[in-house]
Amino acid sequence: MNTKRFLAAIFAAAILSISFLACDPKEDDPTTNPTPSTDVVKEIHGFYGKPAAQVLSILDAKGWTRREHTFESGANYQYINSDSTKTYYIEAWNDTVTYSEYYELETGDTNQEISTVNIHRFIQTFENWENIMSQIPHPNTIYSGFIVEDSSEYVQRYDLRNEFLQDFQVKKPTLVYAVSSYVAANTVSQTGVAIEKEYHSYYVFVAFGDKIYDYKNKENTFKNFRYPLNSQRK
DSSP states (O other), X not given: OOHHHHHHHHHHHHHHTTOOTTXXXXXXXXXXXXXXXXXXXXXXXXXTTSBHHHHHHHXXXXXXXXXXXXXXXXXXXXXXXXXXXXXXXXXXXXXXXXXXXXXXXXXXXXXXXXXXXXXXXXXXXXXXXXXHXXXXXXXXXXXXXXXXXXXXXXXEEESOHHHHHHHHHHHGGGXXXXXXXXXXXXXXXXXXXXXXXXXXEEEEEEEEEEXXXXXXXXXXXXXXOSSOTTOOOO
C-alpha cells in the first residue's frame, strides 16, 4: 500500500466527515471575515466542555456562515468565513460541547501551485499552535506525535515531544503531515498541519475533544480526530 496516498485519504475523509451535504455554500449570504482577537488555541480549548449555548453565542457574534445538523442527544455546528478558508467546528452532546476544532485550509487545482510563502505560513502557524498547546495543563496525559515526510515516504510516531520537535525541524522542507497530541483516558488535545503538494491541499488545525465509545464498532475511539493514533510504519 502507498503510505502517502493512504494517509491522504484518511485526512480527506476526516474533513468530509464534518461536512454538511444538505447545505449548499452558494445559498449562503456573504458574510464578513473578522480575525479572531483571541488566541485560537486558547479559544478552542475554552469552548471544550462549556454549555453549547454559550459557545454558539460567541461564534454567532463573528458573523460567519453557520451550518448545523441535529441528531439524537446532540448536534454539529460549522462556522465558515466568507471565502471558506477558515472554519470552526463544534459538536455538542446533551447541550455540552464535547468536541471543538478550528482549521484553516487552502486548496488549488492541478495547474495551481500554492506559493512557498503560504506553505511557510501554514508550517509556522502549526509551530506556534503546538507551542501554545504544550503550555496548557494536560493532567494524566500521554504525548503522541506523528510525522510523514515526502521524499522518502518517512512515517514515524513519537512518544516524546522533544524527539518530535527535533525531527520536525529536519523534515520541514519535505513535510507532508505532522500532528502533536496529548492523550488522556477520556480526552485528547491535538494540533496538526498538512502540506500535501500532490493533492494540492494545505491546512492547519487545532482540536480538543472527548474520547467516546463507538457503539457501532464496539470500541473506544477519538471521534473526528485527524490521524490514526495507532498508525505504524507501513
